[in-house]
Amino acid sequence: MAFDSKKIVYIIVATILLAVFSFYLFYQFRFYVRFPELILEVPAGDMAISEPHIEIKGRIDTETVLTLNGRPIYIKETGEFQERINLGDGLNALEFEAQNKAGKITKIIRYILVK
Structure with a gap:
């Protein structure tokens, strides 16, 4: 099984963006409920x-x-x-x-x- 470096980069970038977006949503939610x-x-x-x-x-x-x-x-x-x-x-x-x-x-x- 060969690894495609473009796919790996896309997966890493998508994971980072998802983590940042999730943190942002959590922060905003916490602000609105407290x-x-x-x-x-x-x-x-x-x-x-x-x-x-x-x-x-x-x-x-x-x-x-x-x-x-x-x-x-x-x-x-x-x-x-x-x-x-x-x-x-x-x-x-x-x-x-x-x-x-x-x-x-x-x-x-x-x-x-x-x-």
Whole structure:
């Protein structure tokens, strides 16, 4: 049985293309089925403070839109965000909502009591 070098090259190229295409499909599928990752460093949990403002800080997937109580939050290219938020006296609810391009949403709510 003689091996045709053209056939071998075609088989190798086709196998590589199939592997690359399969990896691409897997990556895209994974992106569409998972929820965006939202990590809040500050506030890490519900808290009571005496100042009428707080510096929020965290990380998020870079291809995600982040809002705080419906207002967009600027996200750096690295996925980090940081912003000073003014609060009212009493109990304040901070609702963080991250939405990726596939429409998947992650929500985190923090309650901040200003004394």
